[in-house]
Amino acid sequence: xxxxxxxxxxxxxxxxxxxxxxxxxxxxxxxxxxxxxxxxxxxxxxxxxxxxxxxxxxxxxxxxxxxxxxxxxxxxxxxxxxxxxxxxxxxxxxxxxxxxxxxxxxxxxxxxxxxxxxxxxxxxxxxxxxxxxxxxxxxxxxxxxxxxxxxxxxxxxxxxxxxxxxxxxxxxxxxxxxxxxxxxxxxxxxxxxxxxxxxxxxxxxxxxxxxxxxxxxxxxxxxxxxxxxxxxx
Amino acid sequence: xxxxxxxxxxxxxxxxxxxxxxxxxxxxxxxxxxxxxxxxxxxxxxxxxxxxxxxxxxxxxxxxxxxxxxxxxxxxxxxxxxxxxxxxxxxxxxxxxxxxxxxxxxxxxxxxxxxxxxxxxxxxxxxxxxxxxxxxxxxxxxxxxxxxxxxxxxxxxxxxxxxxxxxxxxxxxxxxxxxxxxxxxxxxxxxxxxxxxxxxxxxxxxxxxxxxxxxxxxxxxxxxxxxxxxxxxxxxxxxxxxxxxxxxxxxxxxxxxxxxxxxxxxxxxxxxxxxxxxxxxxxxxxxxxxxxxxxxxxxxxxxxxxxxxxxxxxxxxxxxxxxxxxxxxxxxxxxxxxxxxxxxxxxxxxxxxxxxxxxxxxxxxxxxxxxxxxxxxxxxxxxxxxxxxxxxxxxxxxxxxxxxxxxxxxxxxxxxxxxxxxxx
Numbered sequence: 001x002x003x004x005x006x007x008x009x010x011x012x013x014x015x016x017x018x019x020x021x022x023x024x025x026x027x028x029x030x031x032x033x034x035x036x037x038x039x040x041x042x043x044x045x046x047x048x049x050x051x052x053x054x055x056x057x058x059x060x061x062x063x064x065x066x067x068x069x070x071x072x073x074x075x076x077x078x079x080x081x082x083x084x085x086x087x088x089x090x091x092x093x094x095x096x097x098x099x100x101x102x103x104x105x106x107x108x109x110x111x112x113x114x115x116x117x118x119x120x121x122x123x124x125x126x127x128x129x130x131x132x133x134x135x136x137x138x139x140x141x142x143x144x145x146x147x148x149x150x151x152x153x154x155x156x157x158x159x160x161x162x163x164x165x166x167x168x169x170x171x172x173x174x175x176x177x178x179x180x181x182x183x184x185x186x187x188x189x190x191x192x193x194x195x196x197x198x199x200x201x202x203x204x205x206x207x208x209x210x211x212x213x214x215x216x217x218x219x220x221x222x223x224x225x226x227x228x229x230x231x232x233x
Numbered sequence: 234x235x236x237x238x239x240x241x242x243x244x245x246x247x248x249x250x251x252x253x254x255x256x257x258x259x260x261x262x263x264x265x266x267x268x269x270x271x272x273x274x275x276x277x278x279x280x281x282x283x284x285x286x287x288x289x290x291x292x293x294x295x296x297x298x299x300x301x302x303x304x305x306x307x308x309x310x311x312x313x314x315x316x317x318x319x320x321x322x323x324x325x326x327x328x329x330x331x332x333x334x335x336x337x338x339x340x341x342x343x344x345x346x347x348x349x350x351x352x353x354x355x356x357x358x359x360x361x362x363x364x365x366x367x368x369x370x371x372x373x374x375x376x377x378x379x380x381x382x383x384x385x386x387x388x389x390x391x392x393x394x395x396x397x398x399x400x401x402x403x404x405x406x407x408x409x410x411x412x413x414x415x416x417x418x419x420x421x422x423x424x425x426x427x428x429x430x431x432x433x434x435x436x437x438x439x440x441x442x443x444x445x446x447x448x449x450x451x452x453x454x455x456x457x458x459x460x461x462x463x464x465x466x467x468x469x470x471x472x473x474x475x476x477x478x479x480x481x482x483x484x485x486x487x488x489x490x491x492x493x494x495x496x497x498x499x500x501x502x503x504x505x506x507x508x509x510x511x512x513x514x515x516x517x518x519x520x521x522x523x524x525x526x527x528x529x530x531x532x533x534x535x536x537x538x539x540x541x542x543x544x545x546x547x548x549x550x551x552x553x554x555x556x557x558x559x560x561x562x563x564x565x566x567x568x569x570x571x572x573x574x575x576x577x578x579x580x581x582x583x584x585x586x587x588x589x590x591x592x593x594x595x596x597x598x599x600x601x602x603x604x605x606x607x608x609x610x611x612x613x614x615x616x617x618x619x620x621x622x623x624x625x626x627x628x629x630x631x632x633x634x635x636x637x638x639x640x641x642x643x644x645x646x647x648x649x650x651x652x653x654x655x656x657x
Contacts, residue, residue, distance in 0.1 A: 018459050024466030031473070089458035111462035111495050114469035162533070177472045179485075181492050191530060191568065193496055193618070200537045225481035227472060227488075 010055040010125055012036045015045040015071065016087065017063050025058065028114040029121065031176055042066035049075060056083045056124050058117070059104070061095060069095075072102045083124035087112070113182035119172040136171055138233035140217050143168060152215035162187055163208045166201075170221060170231035179228035205229065237390050241383055248379035252372065260368045267360050268336065272319050275338040278304070278353045279317070286344050295344060306352040313348045314341025324354060333358050396420035400429060407436065409443050410508065447509055454502035461498065464491050497618045503561065504607075504620055507627050512555040521549045523559065524584055527567050539577045547585035552651050554632055562628045565621040566591050566647055573645065581644070592646035604638050 012034045016022040019040065026036040037052075039045035042063045049057075049071070057075075061068030072084060084104040088095055096107045105124045108117060126134065126145065134145035140153045148164055150157045159167065169186050170178055183201050184192040209221055222230045282305060289295050299307060317340045324335045338353040399418045407415050415436045417429040468488050476484070506512065528535075528542060535542065552559070570580050570593040578594040603609045605626035608619040625647075629636040635650045 018463060020463045021459065021466050024463070024470050027470055028466075028473075089455055089462070109499075110458040111465040111491075114466055179469070179472060179488055181488050182469075185492075188533065190496075190499075191534065191564070193568070200533060224472075225476070225478050225485075227476075227481045227485050 009033065009035045010129065011052065012121065013039060013045070013048055013052075013054045013057045015039045015042075015058065015063070015068065016060045017041065018060075024114060025117065028118060028176070032118065032122070032174075034121070042068065042071060045071055046074060049078070049080065053080065054082045055128055056085065056121055058085050058087055058121070061086055061088050061099065062090065069098060069102060072099065072104060076103050083128045085117075085120055085124060087117075113179065113185065115169070115173045115176065115178040115182045116186055118176070119169050119186065122172040136168075138171065138174070138220065138231075141212070141220070141233075143171060152212065152217040155215060157211050157215045159208070159211060160204075162204050163211070166204050166208055170229060171233075174231045174233050177224045177228050177230045180226075181228075183228070236394065237387060240390060241387055244379070244383045244386060248376075248383070251379070252375060255375065256368060256372050259371055260364065263364050263367055267364060268321075271336045271355055271357070271360065272338070275319065275336065275353050275355060276317075279338060279340060279351070282342065282351065282353070286342055289344055304354050306354065307342075307344070308350040308352070310341070310348050310350045313343065314339075314350055316340070321357065326356070334361070393422065396422065396425040397428070400425070400432065404432065409439060410510075413440060447505060450501060451505040451509060454498050454505060457498050461491065461495050465495065493618070497620070500618045500620045500624065504624050504627060507558065507624065507631065510631075512558045514555055515553050516556050517551050517553055518556060518559050519549060519551050520584055520589060521546060523563055524582065524589075527563050530564075531567055531571060534571050535580075538571065538574060540571065540574055541577075541579040543579055543581050545581075545583045545585065550587060550651075558628050558631070562625055562649070563589075565625045566649075569621055569625075569647075570645075587652065588648055588650045590646055590648035592644040594643055595645050597640050598645075601638065601640060605636075 010033075012029060014022050014025050014029075014036055016025065016038070017040050022038045022040070026038060029036050034056075037048060037054075039048050042065045045059075045063075045068075059068045059071060061072075068086070068088075072086075075082070075084065083106075085106040085108055086095070086099040086104045087108050087110060088099075089110040099107055105127070106120050108120060126136075136143045136145065142151045142154075143149075143164075144151065145168075148161075150159055150164065150167060165187055166183065169183065180198040180201050181192075184198055187201070187204075205221070209219060212221075213219060220232050222232055224230055285298070289298055295307070299305065317338060319336070319338055321334055322337050323332045324337075325331075326333045334357045335354045336357055337355075340351050340353075342349050342351045396418050403415055403417060415433060417433055420426050420429065465488075468484060468491060471484055472488075524544070524546075528544075566589075570591050573595050574580055574593040575595065581590075581592045583590045598604065600609060605622050607623045609622075626636060628634075629649060632651075634652060637648045637650075639646050639648075
């Protein structure tokens, strides 16, 4: 019970041998009222998987005592294929394909923005946990994930694809500051580096806020100095 | 100039010089020898004539003698001639009706108490013929000898230098990124054996260095990813705390730098992977579809800078290559063109005749020769990682495409020629 709303605790296992990175991930995700556990080794991860059911597993595939892909195979055998997101320093196509073929839901290359991880985790969990219910709501705002649309007080707001992606990204990281860098990379991927500045984000943001305001909603998107934005709900 | 040509040329020059200098010398000496011999004979004739002159008692005898011995010409004179003189003179030959050179001894004699001028003459025609014949034979002999020498030398050199040419050929064909070692022929010549082993050692060392450098780049890039991830994570966490504006500014700069470093690292890793031949799967790629996809992908970037696109294309063609690599190739060329275009300019693309070209407006570069080198950026454009074009070049080299850069009419143009890999 964090924001005075009923919350179903979702359990996440972070399998990552780099302790500081694991700590950051856990700290970040805890703000979204997830319950996180950490496994620093493949052995530890294997034991935890046998004992508990997780909604999402973040799996580093290069572990000191074994390949993380082995854990994935094990999960598949046990038919405990929770939403697995592979986090890898390798970023090699083979790993990605092999991981996804083994049943991983997503693949995230190191280094990543925690907000990007947050968005991926929330997408995986929504898919697993709320199959059928694909609407995220905050007060008068609701985001329809299937229709990729947004309503304010039940009234459709016409958003461009980028505006919708931007809104969903912020909403997936609600109450946390999301940097302009992370937004640029989320919206444009590697091509973000082509932009000389992040003015384009500012332009999208301005339009998004204007549309939401015109639809009669409160302004939930706060600007954090020159750093980024925060969706407060 | 080839080694063989050089040696043979020297031989030829020497032999021609020898021929040119020796033949006249030889001729001159032989001639001198013959003249000397003739002079001796003429002097002997003079002595003989002295004995014969005693027998000539009457004018009748004298007349008869003159008819019988044409080489003795007697002319009456007033004075007694004491001196002997030897000289070559042209004399008209009655029989052949020609002027022939004659060797002549002019002296004096006394017959029946009267002084006479005596001229003993000997035709030099047969002597000259002989000399010519001898000289000709000698010259031919020398020429043949030298020709033989040159030929034998050439053939010998060819067999002797054979291992050298084999080594040279193998070295030329050696590719450090593809071949691991160099097989060189065994030679019985000590020098070539040494050369072979020296080259083998050099090549092996180079290959090892190349290998470890390749591995180093890939390993270093890999190992950097995790600490970078920690830094990025901590910055993201720091952002969630209560911040002053000043702190927010500092974090922004740190984040930007960390982001740049991450991109640089990713590109280095990509370059290392391309160099390590990790993209082997081939597929058929329609370049028109790809260009369309790129245009869509970069729509926003184009709009932000108010850039126009002009695309000129002929009928579709396909290439066979690795999809990821070709996408990286096009993405990098697009990225480069967009990044360096001034706002509101036009990017021109051409896709035809098995080639793709993309050009953008801009000031001329300071170092156009180094455009495909790593970390070559012109001042003031520090946004790129500095290895985008190095990756482009590497991909082109991998597939044997040619890439050209040129600057004309204020436009930077990159042209990739896909060569004979094109299927229409």
